[in-house]
Amino acid sequence: MALVLSSYSYYYLIAGIINFTVLSFLLVLLIIHFFRKRTVGTFLLIMTYASVWINEILMTLAFYLEALYPGNENYLKAAQTMQMTGVFFLVYTINWMYFFANRHLIRDNDLFKLLYTSIFSAFVGVAGGLAYYDIYTGDRNNPFWYSIIELAGADFNLNYPPTQGLRLILIGGMFAIGSITYLRLIVRTTRLTRKAKDLVTKKGLRIVSLSILFLWLTGLVLALYIFGANRIPWLSVLVYLFRGMIVITAVILGYLGWIMPEWLRRRLRGKAWIAKVYTGKLPEPPKSKENIEKAPKPITSPTSANQIVEISEQ
Amino acid sequence: MSFLKRLFRQRTKRVTITICGLDNAGKTTIVRYLVAGEYKSTVPTMGVNREVIDLPNLQMDIFDLGGQLDFRGIWPEINEKSDGLVYVVDASDYIRLDESKEIFYNIINAQINPLIPVLILLNKCDLEERLSRIEFINAFDLPSLGNIKWACFVTSAITGEGIYDAFRWFIDAFQE
C-alpha cells in the first residue's frame, strides 16, 4: 500500500491525533472525578464531553480511512458513516448538557424536558436515518440527505447534514435548539455569577459560562465550511485547526469550571493572608507584647521571633 | 543524571499540620485568619476541616480537627501522620485548663512523632480575664517537654495579634 498524501492532508491528520490525545486525557480526568464523587451530575458531564470525544475519534478515523484507502467504495462508505455519526454525537452534546444543566442551572419541569428531548431526538434521528440511507443507497456524486464538503488540497472530505433547500430545516432545527439551550445557560450562569458572594464561586461560574460559549462555537466554526472556507486549501486547514483548538478549549474550560480542581480553587481564592505577609506583600500585623516581653533586644526582623521565644522560655 | 534529578525534584516541601485543642478554643477561627487575614465567625467543626496554604517552597496542608469529645476519637489517626502540631488553648477558660492539659499530653505522648515541631497557641488574648503566657507555661508544665521542639505564643484570632509571629516560627521550623 503506497501512501501518497497531499501535504495539506497531514495537517488534518496530525491535528486529529493531537485533538484525540488531549480530549482522551481530559475525559480520563473526568472519569477519575466521577469515581471519586459518584454523582449523577458528574456522570452527565462525562456523557457530555464523551460525545465531543467520540466525534473527534470518528472524524479522525474517517479521514485516515479515506486517505489510506482512496477509491475503495466500502471504506469510503464506512468513513462517511463514521463522520455522520460523529456529527450527530457532537449535536447530541447539547442534549446531555441540557440535562446536566437541569440539575443546578435551570429547573425545567418534567413535561418541558420530555418535549425537549423528544423534539431534539426526532431531529437527530430523522437527519441521521435519512443520511445513512442516502450513504448506502444514494448517488455519491449527488447526495440528497447529506452534504459533502470538499476540503481543497486534502485527500478526504467532510460529510455534513444537508445544507441546501428545505432539507436545511434539519440542521437548522438542531442549530436553533442548541443555540437556545446554550444561550439560556450562558444567561443563567452570568446571572448566578452576579449573585454569588464568594469569590471562588464567582470566578468558577465565569469559567463555566466561557466553557458553554466555546462548546457552542465548536459547532459554529464548522459552519464556516458551508460558507466556502473549504475552497481555499490553507484557509480550510486553518479553520480545521481553529476548530480543534476551540474543542480543546471548551473541554478544558468545562473540566476546570464544572469540576473545579483543588489547585484551581486555591488559585482563584488568591494567596492566603499569611503567604502575603510572609512574602512582604502585606505589612506584619501587631505583635503581642507577651510574646516579646522578655526579649533581650528589640525585634528587627520576623526571623528573630523564634529565637526570642526560645530565650523567653529559658 | 544529577541534572535530571534536580529537574524533577520536588521544590515545594509539603507538610501536614494538625490543629487540635478543646472545643471552642478558636482553632477554626485561627485557620480562617491565616487565610483571610481577618476575623470570620465560625460554627463548631463537624469532624475535620481541611485548608491548604501555599507559601514559597512550602505547602501547608492544615487539618483543623473538631474539638468535641465525640470527634477526639479520630485525632490519633490524623496526628500520627502529622508533620507539625498546633495546639490551641482558650486563655480565658480556667475551668477546662486541666482537661486541655491532659489532652495535650495525650497527644504528645501517644499520638505524634516526637520529632515534629509543636506550636502552642494561648488564644483569645484580647479578653481581659485570661491566663498570662508565663502562668500558662507553668500550668501546662511546658518546660518538661524535654527534647520536643516547641514554642508558645499568645494569640488572638479576632485582632490577629501574635498569629503571624507564631506561624512564622512554625514555618521556619519546617524550612530548617
Add this chain to the structure above:
Amino acid sequence: MKPVSLCLVQMGTKGLELVKVYPNVLPEEILNQIVVKSMPFNAKNGDFASSTIGDAVFSGYIFSVPSENERDNIASLVAVYNNMNYDSNALRKVFAFTIAELKKNNVADIETLTKILPNLYNGLVNGRLKIKISSVITLEFDMQYKDEKDVDLESLNGFGKDLWK
C-alpha cells in the same frame, strides 16, 4: 409530606445531642442514630443531608445558631419519614425558609425552635405553614410556592455538593 417525627439536634460540648423530638414516637436506638447521622462530616450552614436508618428515612437541614456572647453553634432540623415518598426539595425549602425568617427576626435560637417544633410538624402535615412566634412575628409558607431567590440559592449550593470538591 407527613413526617413521622421532627427532631432538633445541636452541637453540645461533647458532640451532637438531641434537643427535642416531636411527636416522640421513635425508638431510642433510631433516635440515637439520627443524632449521629443528622450532621455528616464537614457539614456546614445551609447543607441538607438525607440518610436511612433501617426502614426510616430522614432529611436534615443544617444551620448555624447565632449567639451574641459566644460563637455561633451548629444545629440540624430533621424530618423522619417511614418511606421515601416525600419531596425532599420542598422539605428543604420549608426548613430553609423557617430558619431564614427566624434569623431575620433575631429569634433563631434553640429555645424558639424547640417551642415551634410542634407547629412546624403540623405545618408539614397540612402542607401550609403558619407559625405565630410573637405578637409581631408570624411565619407563613405555602409549600406549592416557589421563590425565585430560593432557586438561585439552590443552584449555587448544588455545585458544591454535586461537582465542586
